[in-house]
Each structure stands twice: as C-alpha cells, then as structure tokens.
Amino acid sequence: MVLADLGRKINAALHSLSKATVIDEEVLNGMLKEVCAALLEADVNIRLVKKLRENVRSVIDFDEMAQGLNKRRMIQQAVFQELIKLVDPGVKPYQPKKGRSNIVMFVGLQGSGKTTTCTKLAWYYQKKGWKACLVCADTFRAGAYDQLKQNATKARIPFYGSYTEADPVVIAAEGVKMFQEEGFEIIIVDTSGRHYQEDALFEEMLAVSNAVEPDNIIFVMDASIGQACESQAKAFKEKVDVGSVIISKLDGHAKGGGALSAVAATQSPVIFIGTGEHIDDFEPFRTKPFVQKLLGMGDIEGLINKVEELNLDNNEELINKIKHGEFTLRDMYEQFQNIMKMGPFGQIMGMIPGFSQDFLTKGSEQESMARLKRLMTIMDSMNEGELDHKDGAKVFSKEPKRVTRVAGGAGVMEREVQELLKQYTKFAQVVKKMGGIKGLFKGGDMSKNVNPLQMNQLNQQMAKMMDPNVLRQMGGMNGLQSMMRQLQSGSGGPGGPGGPMGNLDKLMNMKR
Structure with a gap:
C-alpha cells in the first residue's frame, strides 16, 4: 500500500x-x-x-x-x-553553522538515489544563500562522476572529482581541503555504494570518514524496498556513526512504511525526503506536519514558510494595485515566477488542509509547469510598454503586428500569444472584482467582512480561470468553495484553534 x-x-x-x-x-x-x-x-x-x-x-x-x-x-x-x-526518534539533527565549513558525508547502497540526493541537498542550501559544493568520492560505480558532474553543472553547483585517481580516500581528502580553503560552508561528499552490504563497502566508508572527519553522516534510504530497510539501517549504524537519514523515492508509488519504521533502528532523525527525480522534489522532514499531511490535515506552517521565502511582504506595490483593481502583464509574469519558486504544485496543495500530496499526478503537474514556462517565454519577448500598460490586452488588440513580433521573438505560434492575452484578461477581471470587494483586504475573518454573494462571484471567476483538470480534481465548484471556506475559517485537524490550523489566520492576513 x-x-x-x-x-x-x-x-x-x-x-x-x-x-x-x-x-x-x-x-x-x-x-x-x-x-x-x-x-x-x-x-x-x-x-x-x-x-x-x-x-x-x-x-x-x-x-x-x-x-x-x-x-x-x-x-x-x-x-x-x-x-x-x-517516525520520531527524539534526537535533534545536526544543524550546519554559517561562516564555517560543514562537512556532510553520504552513505547508502547502490541504487538508493545517493548521488541525486547529494545534488538536491546542495541545491537546497544554495537557494538559501549558503556556499554549497559537491565532492565525488564514488570510484566504484562506472559513470558516478559523470552523473554528479552533469547534475552539478545543471544546478550551477561547484564540484570536485577525478577520472584518473582510483582511491576514493584521496579524492575525498583533496576535494574537502580545496573547498575549505575557498571558504565553502556546505561540503557534501558522495561515497561509493554496493549492491549488497559488503565488508569492502564498510571499510571504504570508514576510511573516507577518517580522512574528511565529517560533521554529519547521512544515510540515504530507498523507500521502495520495504521491510529490508530495517536490516540495512542497522548494518550502516553499526559500522559508521549515522547522524541523519534522508528517505529517497518517497513518491506516490512507494509503500514507505518500511523506511519510516527503520528510523527506529538507526535512532537517527529523518531530515529530508525525496519525492521524485527533479531537483525540487525534495523537502525538509518535520514529523508532525508529515503525519498531518499523511492524514490530509495539511501543513499550514510549511505553507507559510514557503510564502515567507518569497519575500512578498516587500511587494506592497502589487497589493496596492490589486486593491485598486489594477493588474499588468508584468504583474502576471512576477506571479508566475513566484509559483515557480514555491516548487511543485502537488507539494503546495498537500500543505492545504483537505488535500493529499497526490492531488496532482506527476504527469499533469509537469505539464502545468512546462506550460507556465512557455507563457513566461512569450512575455520575455514583450517590451516594457506592453508589460507595464494598465490594460496590456488592449495594446495588442489595437496593433495586431505586436502579436506577430512577440510570437516571432518567442518562437511560438501567434495563436499561443492570443491565448496568453486571453488568460491575462481573465486574471485582470478577477483582480478588478477583488478591488471592488471592500472587506477583502481587512484583517480578521474574511467571511464576516465579505458578503456571500460577492464571495460566490469571486469563486465563480476563479473557477473559470483554472485548468479544468485541476478544478475537476478539486471536486468542481463545491471543492473550490470548500477549500476557500477552510482557508478562511482555519478549521480541521487535532488541536483546535490553538493547534496547527490556528496559523491559517496568519496566512490569510500576512499579505494584507
């Protein structure tokens, strides 16, 4: 299951x-x-x-x-x-310290997703402003260095490895020394794995560990192998001092129960989970929110953190525009950028009470993100005047040659530019409607500030804007209205008003 x-x-x-x-x-x-x-x-x-x-x-x-x-x-x-x-051993994980080198060593069996997870962790810290890098000390698996090099280059993460040196201990020591001298804060060392728990594997791990003296040893555990996770976890814990666990491949197809219960065998905390192959399919593991999301109770704290990471508080100009019913093509472009920064849409929906993390299938989610990128490419071909005009669609309808120019610059059909302008017009209509609802931007309970008819009209327009597949998966108009009510009332889940759902009010008010 x-x-x-x-x-x-x-x-x-x-x-x-x-x-x-x-x-x-x-x-x-x-x-x-x-x-x-x-x-x-x-x-x-x-x-x-x-x-x-x-x-x-x-x-x-x-x-x-x-x-x-x-x-x-x-x-x-x-x-x-x-x-x-x-899933909580009651042990606090290692916390990296800013301004100094934090050496993190990865261990695990071959095929557990170790090299991909190394890149994901480096990317996670790099996004948060840390100087992160990668060292490939896996000389056992053919193509390991090429894989890490490809991943690191794509994510623009500095890396170290060698095609000629066969001793992983030498590579690890040289790479760590080089990055320490260059002032890197997160130095991630990828080590060899094997198909089985062999003495040679554990001897090599110990030798690399002694050479680089890691601050944290992370055991990467494949969620898809079920009950075998426990014996694996015990074997690694007995040989090296495993400080943390990352569970990989915990997507919609993995049973995952074996991996989660194997945490008890290592007595080491899970710090991240990998939920897919993409670099963004990776999230910090927090026990209580994880169980809440598992039971469809959402993770409002996580959602607030995601929103706060975007620094939307600085965007008072946009909030003022929305209050006055204004919305330009540039505003839409910036909102698309924010959606991309927030990460996979399915992950975000899983944080909202009442939605499970498998709200969207990977296929449709990837299609949606690809569509978003294509729309942004079209807007990249627009000039300043078009992006900042109070009614961008009008500019293009008055001068159709603009559509031809933008389509040529973006390498798309003119029809696609017209579709984008239609989408923008729908967005702008909703913003105008929001600007006309006086109680919407007041603090407190939205349901008391805004009359039911106005809220219903707003919901209707939101439904028209949405991808029909997404709306269908939400349960149609009733599902959308139910979600809006949940977000407004802050109900659901154990703990009552003072529990995890109490943060809903903060989420609804923080940008007003």
Whole structure:
C-alpha cells in the first residue's frame, strides 16, 4: 500500500469513530484493528505496530475516564501522537553553522538515489544563500562522476572529482581541503555504494570518514524496498556513526512504511525526503506536519514558510494595485515566477488542509509547469510598454503586428500569444472584482467582512480561470468553495484553534 493510501485508510478508521453512537471497547478495538492493518500493509515493522496498539490502549481507559470527556477526540489524538512517535526518534539533527565549513558525508547502497540526493541537498542550501559544493568520492560505480558532474553543472553547483585517481580516500581528502580553503560552508561528499552490504563497502566508508572527519553522516534510504530497510539501517549504524537519514523515492508509488519504521533502528532523525527525480522534489522532514499531511490535515506552517521565502511582504506595490483593481502583464509574469519558486504544485496543495500530496499526478503537474514556462517565454519577448500598460490586452488588440513580433521573438505560434492575452484578461477581471470587494483586504475573518454573494462571484471567476483538470480534481465548484471556506475559517485537524490550523489566520492576513 502506498503512503497516500495509508493516509486515507487511517483517516477512514479514525472517522469511523464519528459514526458510532456510543464509544466503547468494541468500537476502539475495531478502529485500532483497521489502523494496524493499514500500517502492516504499508510495510511498517510488526513490532512497532504492536507497540502503537498497546500505547493507545494504555492511554484510553473507559473505566477511568470522567463523564463528559470527548472520547472520540481523545482516541484520535492518541493515535495521532503514536504515529508521530513511530517516525520520531527524539534526537535533534545536526544543524550546519554559517561562516564555517560543514562537512556532510553520504552513505547508502547502490541504487538508493545517493548521488541525486547529494545534488538536491546542495541545491537546497544554495537557494538559501549558503556556499554549497559537491565532492565525488564514488570510484566504484562506472559513470558516478559523470552523473554528479552533469547534475552539478545543471544546478550551477561547484564540484570536485577525478577520472584518473582510483582511491576514493584521496579524492575525498583533496576535494574537502580545496573547498575549505575557498571558504565553502556546505561540503557534501558522495561515497561509493554496493549492491549488497559488503565488508569492502564498510571499510571504504570508514576510511573516507577518517580522512574528511565529517560533521554529519547521512544515510540515504530507498523507500521502495520495504521491510529490508530495517536490516540495512542497522548494518550502516553499526559500522559508521549515522547522524541523519534522508528517505529517497518517497513518491506516490512507494509503500514507505518500511523506511519510516527503520528510523527506529538507526535512532537517527529523518531530515529530508525525496519525492521524485527533479531537483525540487525534495523537502525538509518535520514529523508532525508529515503525519498531518499523511492524514490530509495539511501543513499550514510549511505553507507559510514557503510564502515567507518569497519575500512578498516587500511587494506592497502589487497589493496596492490589486486593491485598486489594477493588474499588468508584468504583474502576471512576477506571479508566475513566484509559483515557480514555491516548487511543485502537488507539494503546495498537500500543505492545504483537505488535500493529499497526490492531488496532482506527476504527469499533469509537469505539464502545468512546462506550460507556465512557455507563457513566461512569450512575455520575455514583450517590451516594457506592453508589460507595464494598465490594460496590456488592449495594446495588442489595437496593433495586431505586436502579436506577430512577440510570437516571432518567442518562437511560438501567434495563436499561443492570443491565448496568453486571453488568460491575462481573465486574471485582470478577477483582480478588478477583488478591488471592488471592500472587506477583502481587512484583517480578521474574511467571511464576516465579505458578503456571500460577492464571495460566490469571486469563486465563480476563479473557477473559470483554472485548468479544468485541476478544478475537476478539486471536486468542481463545491471543492473550490470548500477549500476557500477552510482557508478562511482555519478549521480541521487535532488541536483546535490553538493547534496547527490556528496559523491559517496568519496566512490569510500576512499579505494584507
């Protein structure tokens, strides 16, 4: 069972409590049986599943419970807390320090996605302003250096390796020394893997480790191998001091339960998860938000962090324009840039309560991003006057030669330029509508500031703008309205107003 299915099954088991008229031992046992069956099907270790069941049973004692207590909520909260414990060893991961060299060494079996993950981690830190680099100390696998070189060149990350030197210890030591002298802060060393846990592999790992003295050893674990994860994790932990774990290939097809439960074997925290092949299919692992997203409860804190990373607070000019119902082609271009910066759309939707991370299939998501890039290429061929005009579409309709010029510059058909202008006109209409809704830019609860008719009209226009496939996957107009209501009310998930959903108000107000 893949992780998305696991989340749905556990959710269904928890919701079965709501249907029961009386919460008693029989109902509790039935719910726990469903939860445990789902975990076992997803390859979670049987000992850990047994422990989870026992822990929930020990917390819930119907004889001791005071009258009037919300038994449903207590049981749901107990299961939620045990799921968190399942993937949290309670150990704080190594935190890199700015202004000094932080040496990170990668270990793992061949085929676990180690080299790709090295590049993803370097890219992650580089985006955040760190001086990051890569060292290829994998001399065992043919083409390892070429792969790392290709990845690093594409992401513009400095790298070191050798076609002639056969000793990985020499390469690692030379590369780390060179980058230390050049003042790099994150030095990532990729090491050899094998198909099996061999003595030669562990000896080489130890030799490289002794040569570079890493601050953090990261074990890359392939989520798709199921129960074998635990024996792998134990073997590596016994030979080298594994400080952190990155789970790779945790996409829609991986069961993932084996990898998550193997964390208990290493007693090392998961710090990142890889969710696909692209450099952006990579996200920091935080236990509580991960379980929330798994159960379709969203990750509002993560969404706020993503928005804050974009520095939209500095863009007061755009907010003022929207207040007055103005929206130029340049504004649309900048919003497309922001969407690209935020990362994969499916990941973002997974952070919104009520949506699972597999909201969009990889295929349609990649198509959407490619379409966005194509639209931006068209706008790159427009001049300043066209981009900054208060009604860009009018300029092109008055002078059709402009369409021909832009199409030629972007290498597209004129029809595609016309489609872009139609899309822009729809955007501008929604912005004008938003500018006319007086309560929209006030603080507090939007539903109290804005009357239902205005909100309904805005939702209708948003639906017209959206990709029909995306709207269908959201459940049509009802799904869109439900999402807007959730975002406005901040409801859902354990913890009530003071819990993770309490941040929704912050998200809705932070840009006003």
